[in-house]
Amino acid sequence: MAKLTLKDGRIFEVEAGLRLVLALKDNDVDILHRCGGHAKCTTCRVSFLEGEPTRMTEAEKERLEARDLLGQARLSCQILTDGDMRLEPLNTISNSDLDDAGPRPEDNITPDPVWIDAP
Numbered sequence: 001m002a003k004l005t006l007k008d009g010r011i012f013e014v015e016a017g018l019r020l021v022l023a024l025k026d027n028d029v030d031i032l033h034r035c036g037g038h039a040k041c042t043t044c045r046v047s048f049l050e051g052e053p054t055r056m057t058e059a060e061k062e063r064l065e066a067r068d069l070l071g072q073a074r075l076s077c078q079i080l081t082d083g084d085m086r087l088e089p090l091n092t093i094s095n096s097d098l099d100d101a102g103p104r105p106e107d108n109i110t111p112d113p114v115w116i117d118a119p
């Protein structure tokens with residue numbers, strides 16, 4: 001199990017090894033995932049206060065670099081709940097003009113993860 005603590009104080013116990021975006025979504029956390037979890041849109045991004053994973057998928061690194069977000073945010077669709085984390089979702093339905101979070105991401109990380117050390 002892993003403990004997810006949100007910046008607003010909400011705490012969830014979730015299974016280890018889940019996609020973080022799904023662990024949040026399935027606990028009714030407002031978070032966007034507009035590309036369906038394919039490391040394309042960056043709307044699933046979160047800011048870590050504690051427990052930021054030290055590994056990263058290549059797809060996440062490429063996308064964060066392309067959007068000038070490396071070092072500022074992480075993509076929750078590219079992260080597994082492998083440990084306790086304290087974080088804040090950055091893009092939500094309520095802070096956007098959207099009325100839909102996006103297609104549900106698959107259970108497994110897409111594209112197939114190639115793990116590298118987070119820079």
Ligand code: FES
Nearest residue numbers: 037041042044077
């Ligand atoms: S980058 Fe689009 S849902 Fe994660």
